[in-house]
Amino acid sequence: xxxxxxxxKKVAILTSEMYEDLELWYPYFRMKEExxxxxxxxxxxxxxxxxxxxxxxxxxxxxxxxxxxxDYQALIVPGGYAPDMLRRSEEVLDLVRAICEAGKPVxxxxxxxxxxxxxxxxxxxxxxxxxxxxxEIEKSSRVPQEIKWQDQDxxxxxxxxxxxxxxxxxDFSRALLQMLSRKFSPR
Amino acid sequence: xxxxxxxxKKVAILTSEMYEDLELWYPYFRMKEExxxxxxxxxxxxxxxxxxxxxxxxxxxxxxxxxxxxDYQALIVPGGYAPDMLRRSEEVLDLVRAICEAGKPVxxxxxxxxxxxxxxxxxxxxxxxxxxxxxEIEKSSRVPQEIKWQDQDxxxxxxxxxxxxxxxxxDFSRALLQMLSRKFSPR
Numbered sequence: 384x385x386x387x388x389x390x391x392k393k394v395a396i397l398t399s400e401m402y403e404d405l406e407l408w409y410p411y412f413r414m415k416e417e418x419x420x421x422x423x424x425x426x427x428x429x430x431x432x433x434x435x436x437x438x439x440x441x442x443x444x445x446x447x448x449x450x451x452x453x454d455y456q457a458l459i460v461p462g463g464y465a466p467d468m469l470r471r472s473e474e475v476l477d478l479v480r481a482i483c484e485a486g487k488p489v490x491x492x493x494x495x496x497x498x499x500x501x502x503x504x505x506x507x508x509x510x511x512x513x514x515x516x517x518x519e520i521e522k523s524s525r526v527p528q529e530i531k532w533q534d535q536d537x538x539x540x541x542x543x544x545x546x547x548x549x550x551x552x553x554d555f556s557r558a559l560l561q562m563l564s565r566k567f568s569p570r
Numbered sequence: 571x572x573x574x575x576x577x578x579k580k581v582a583i584l585t586s587e588m589y590e591d592l593e594l595w596y597p598y599f600r601m602k603e604e605x606x607x608x609x610x611x612x613x614x615x616x617x618x619x620x621x622x623x624x625x626x627x628x629x630x631x632x633x634x635x636x637x638x639x640x641d642y643q644a645l646i647v648p649g650g651y652a653p654d655m656l657r658r659s660e661e662v663l664d665l666v667r668a669i670c671e672a673g674k675p676v677x678x679x680x681x682x683x684x685x686x687x688x689x690x691x692x693x694x695x696x697x698x699x700x701x702x703x704x705x706e707i708e709k710s711s712r713v714p715q716e717i718k719w720q721d722q723d724x725x726x727x728x729x730x731x732x733x734x735x736x737x738x739x740x741d742f743s744r745a746l747l748q749m750l751s752r753k754f755s756p757r
Binding site (some may be wrong): 404405409410412413415416435439552553554557 | 603622739740
């Protein structure tokens, strides 16, 4: 088996209070399984314990002010209620833009796409979200943008991966790992 | 990437009320990521919704009376409080023994080992568990047995994989997939 494919690489998970528990923890352990270092970046002074919307406790590693885009090879934004807070922070949006515009893989699950939309990086892109989330994003977005919504579980457009619900977690993770190994494998 | 390595294979996850949420859901999605079919087997008439000890809801697929050992290529027993109920059911212990004695991979996380011990399959084996769990297992076990406790996150002894805590989920999953692909890959 392909052990430690992501050894030496660092992945940021951007979240806050009321994150969607499985949408955070599945990619968290999955990236670790491939040997990556994972840092949980939040708006809150870290380390601090935040709660999932299903009350799974999580220790954050870094505040967004401390996080440097250049340190990460990929960014993951889980869903839940956290994205609705994250999208209001300029520092959050700067970090998302910096990682995304460097062409690094950026993945969002469910409401996580709200943060990408607020950062403006979904402009003109194809993306997956449930219809109520699409509507929330269109109402909340400060940047006018045409997002080409796809009626499917997972969408990959350039370096952006969006998943409609947690049922897409296996496909999401497969797509993200494929993208990361295309970019970083030694071949 | 090695997609769908477990296509056509079925994995049973044996659990009940108050399962440890991540110890169930990480292997659940991970096996699906490799293309396996996953069935959640419980003592309760299924389908039914049970709750994790962190209150993540889960739909069970089958009761243990309906489950047939021959249908599964591997068995996973997550921790939480569920194992303390599972170990009291003769049908549960029969299923564990049947899968284990067929030489198929059997993995337990944290308190999950309690079910393996009650089924007698840890007799004389090396296994990982936290000290309080070791003591619980020794007290609760109906079968007198010498378990060779290992002071490490993960232990593999024959076809049995035991993980001390959820922190070992990445290693647990790597070990289980290695074992499954040794047995079932077409090479």
